Amino acid sequence: MNKFLCLLTTVVFVACSNQSKLEEEIAQIAVTVDVSRFEVAFSEATPKDLPKLKSTYPYLFPAEFSDDVWFSRMNDSLQKDIFKEIQLQFRDFQKEESEIKSVFQHVKYYYPNFESPKVVTVISDVDYKNRVIYADSLLLIGLDNYLGASHKYYGGIQQYIKKNFEAEQIPVDVARTLAKSKVPSVQSRTFLAQLVYFGKLYYLMDLFYPSAEKNKIMGYTQNEYNWALANENYIWRYFIERELLFSTEAKLNERFINPAPFSKFYLELDNESPGRLGQFIGWQIVSSYMQNNEVSLQQMLNTSAEELFNKSKYKPEK
Numbered sequence: 001m002n003k004f005l006c007l008l009t010t011v012v013f014v015a016c017s018n019q020s021k022l023e024e025e026i027a028q029i030a031v032t033v034d035v036s037r038f039e040v041a042f043s044e045a046t047p048k049d050l051p052k053l054k055s056t057y058p059y060l061f062p063a064e065f066s067d068d069v070w071f072s073r074m075n076d077s078l079q080k081d082i083f084k085e086i087q088l089q090f091r092d093f094q095k096e097e098s099e100i101k102s103v104f105q106h107v108k109y110y111y112p113n114f115e116s117p118k119v120v121t122v123i124s125d126v127d128y129k130n131r132v133i134y135a136d137s138l139l140l141i142g143l144d145n146y147l148g149a150s151h152k153y154y155g156g157i158q159q160y161i162k163k164n165f166e167a168e169q170i171p172v173d174v175a176r177t178l179a180k181s182k183v184p185s186v187q188s189r190t191f192l193a194q195l196v197y198f199g200k201l202y203y204l205m206d207l208f209y210p211s212a213e214k215n216k217i218m219g220y221t222q223n224e225y226n227w228a229l230a231n232e233n234y235i236w237r238y239f240i241e242r243e244l245l246f247s248t249e250a251k252l253n254e255r256f257i258n259p260a261p262f263s264k265f266y267l268e269l270d271n272e273s274p275g276r277l278g279q280f281i282g283w284q285i286v287s288s289y290m291q292n293n294e295v296s297l298q299q300m301l302n303t304s305a306e307e308l309f310n311k312s313k314y315k316p317e318k
Helices: 002-027 038-043 049-055 069-074 075-091 092-108 166-178 193-210 216-217 222-230 232-241 251-256 268-272 278-290 295-300 305-314
Strands: 035-037 120-123 132-135 137-143
Touching: 035 038, 035 305, 038 049, 038 075, 038 120, 049 069, 069 075, 069 092, 069 278, 092 166, 092 193, 132 166, 137 166, 193 216, 193 251, 193 278, 193 295, 193 305, 216 222, 216 278, 222 232, 232 278, 251 278, 278 305
Parallel strands: 035 120, 120 137
Antiparallel strands: 132 137
């Protein structure tokens, strides 16, 4: 027994040492993080400054909107209040900029051709479904979505959604948006295809932002993540015994994939469970596949859901 513990300790030490060396290597990768605070520039502007703003940020001024729309926005009391609240939270953006830089460095390590996009912070009118938008050379971040879950602006939003409206979630959402651009879209309507898609997404997010806690990658609280881990075997048996993996029933997405306050087993434990447990299981399947197969990251991403599952040897502990 002592020999086994000694061997296990050695393996863990070597793995941690190798991980530390990798992180040191990644930290040396040269990337540029160019952050432009559009919401600051707009809040300080007067109508005569509008032509210059439109010239500097043409992508933020759709041609179908007349200048009167922007003049009105400059004088809007709600917009001024939102800006004031953003300034209280993000007057200094250095911490977030440092974390975003780390994400960019990790993306660059795994995708050498990656070019850092220009980061532009904006007021999005709490468009929480599009908190971060990535389009090749641009990364837009709606800072009004990160003022704290208990903020007055989020009073009408359900808790399971607004729990992640925290500043620390910005680099996680940046990693998610960049990872989403790398994961091939779902090619099948099966429940398994949905599981594996999200498994690939979270696996890539974890590579892009490894300093984040696993529950943050999932968008879970620590208690929700602990519940998922503790009940992993039960969740998996439920999927298998009811032959759900190859089902194309649309309601399965509503029950186990889409954002929701809880997952729907139609049992008493539903209210104890977090939502999106299918996504959680997908991450475990993909992680198992990568542990049990010597394949590159790109090979994994291009592997079909069925083949990946068959070769994953996924079997949660009882």
